[in-house]
Amino acid sequence: MEWHACLDEYEKLVIRMSTPRVVIDNAVCPTATLIKVDSARRHGILLDAVQVLTDLNLSIKKAYISSDGQWFMDVFHVTDLNGNKLTDESVLSYIEQSLQTAHPDRSHGFNGLISGLTALELTGTDRVGLLSEVFAVLADLQCNVVDAKVWTHNGRIASLIYVKDCNSGSPIEDSQQIDRIEARLRNVLKGDNDIRSAKTSVSLAVTHTERRLHQMMFADRDYERKPILQHRADSPVVTVQNWVERGYSVVNVQCKDRTKLLFDVVCTLTDMQYVVFHATINSAGDKAYLEFYIRHTDGTPISSEAERQRVIQCLQAAVERRASEGVRLELCTSDRQGLLADVTRTFRENGLNVTRAEISTTKDIALNVFYVTDAIGNLADPNIIESVRQKIGVGNLKVKEFPLIYQQKAEREKQAVGVGGAVLLSLGSLVRKNLFNLGLID
Numbered sequence: 001m002e003w004h005a006c007l008d009e010y011e012k013l014v015i016r017m018s019t020p021r022v023v024i025d026n027a028v029c030p031t032a033t034l035i036k037v038d039s040a041r042r043h044g045i046l047l048d049a050v051q052v053l054t055d056l057n058l059s060i061k062k063a064y065i066s067s068d069g070q071w072f073m074d075v076f077h078v079t080d081l082n083g084n085k086l087t088d089e090s091v092l093s094y095i096e097q098s099l100q101t102a103h104p105d106r107s108h109g110f111n112g113l114i115s116g117l118t119a120l121e122l123t124g125t126d127r128v129g130l131l132s133e134v135f136a137v138l139a140d141l142q143c144n145v146v147d148a149k150v151w152t153h154n155g156r157i158a159s160l161i162y163v164k165d166c167n168s169g170s171p172i173e174d175s176q177q178i179d180r181i182e183a184r185l186r187n188v189l190k191g192d193n194d195i196r197s198a199k200t201s202v203s204l205a206v207t208h209t210e211r212r213l214h215q216m217m218f219a220d221r222d223y224e225r226k227p228i229l230q231h232r233a234d235s236p237v238v239t240v241q242n243w244v245e246r247g248y249s250v251v252n253v254q255c256k257d258r259t260k261l262l263f264d265v266v267c268t269l270t271d272m273q274y275v276v277f278h279a280t281i282n283s284a285g286d287k288a289y290l291e292f293y294i295r296h297t298d299g300t301p302i303s304s305e306a307e308r309q310r311v312i313q314c315l316q317a318a319v320e321r322r323a324s325e326g327v328r329l330e331l332c333t334s335d336r337q338g339l340l341a342d343v344t345r346t347f348r349e350n351g352l353n354v355t356r357a358e359i360s361t362t363k364d365i366a367l368n369v370f371y372v373t374d375a376i377g378n379l380a381d382p383n384i385i386e387s388v389r390q391k392i393g394v395g396n397l398k399v400k401e402f403p404l405i406y407q408q409k410a411e412r413e414k415q416a417v418g419v420g421g422a423v424l425l426s427l428g429s430l431v432r433k434n435l436f437n438l439g440l441i442d
Contacts, residue, residue, distance in 0.1 A: 124189035129348035
């Protein structure tokens with residue numbers, strides 16, 4: 001009995017040591033909520049913590065991370081997407097509970113696991129209309145798309161699509177039907193010139209969607225490919241140096257700030273088998289500055305120039321994948337079979353290319369987000385956008401975000417007018433007036 005009692009006390013101690021201690025403080029900082037996490041160190045624990053916060057669409061303004069020895073300690077300064085501190089007690093309680101039970105195989109975050117669905121993984125060469133063809137095949141095969149995310153980068157596409165059978169509402173488990181789905185989708189992805197690299201797979205396993213997309217594009221080696229367009233104004237700057245005296249590799253990332261940025265970088269470092277021992281994350285205006293002190297999981301720093309270049313390329317790709325350029329369109333309408341096939345076919349017929357997409361369904365309502373450009377990746381013509389809205393339904397498809405370059409172009413044109421007072425109306429103001437009349441800007 002005494003021996004068993006000792007074992008029970010030891011197990012309790014292990015649980016206490018391995019369970020993260022979470023403190024949420026709204027008093028210290030006037031502009032952000034502080035979330036402090038202390039726990040025993042293990043590989044991937046930082047990613048788990050960041051994943052919990054980003055799955056809630058929280059903005060991480062600052063972070064200080066340290067995990068020397070066998071203990072992990074960090075502080076996150078977070079706000080909601082509107083820049084406000086977190087005050088909802090239910091949200092604060094959820095964050096605390098989630099961080100205390102964070103696990104690498106957490107799936108879909110705040111909304112729970114995507115259960116009862118079949119996951120389709122697709123990678124291949126991107127082209128105009130590809131997404132339309134994929135959704136048309138799925139509709140023809142009686143697959144109802146419930147949730148999906150699509151990323152494109154450097155001419156490649158990766159997509160994780162969750163479907164169920166249209167007739168039964170159940171996951172697709174019949175082996176012959178799965179074979180048909182894989183074969184049809186593989187043919188679509190191959191097109192005329194992607195026979196080798198096009199890949200499809202079907203799985204009933206549950207995974208974290210965005211981490212899996214990073215893994216798929218990493219496996220596809222998108223980071224080695226040349227970008228389609230060379231004029232990205234906000235390309236991330238990544239440097240890697242070795243701190244020989246302390247045995248660390250120091251990684252610095254400077255780029256445009258956005259939500260989920262820290263997740264994308266930490267996810268990539270973790271899946272490349274690096275451990276973050278110290279880190280400082282800061283944002284100023286629309287810029288983000290991230291510094292990481294890393295080693296391999298075996299304790300060694302980066303050891304060659306080729307490896308250093310690979311880390312730089314992979315982190316640049318990790319930042320760029322989610323930062324797709326284009327006009328943000330939001331579709332909210334009653335869900336029906338073939339809806340996505342019809343919408344994306346309209347995009348294709350009007351020369352619009354989908355660079356990123358987020359598909360979700362809530363109580364038979366489709367809530368979809370598309371980022372679109374023209375066929376070669378340049379800014380889409382506002383008149384074409386309005387034409388597409390008319391065809392799909394102005395009340396259903398709304399323009400939520402125009403790239404900053406539209407506004408900058410209008411301002412430049414406005415400033416170039418007025419020499420000698422002869423020009424009374426600038427081209428810039430005409431552009432803005434047209435956009436306003438079309439309902440595309442406020």
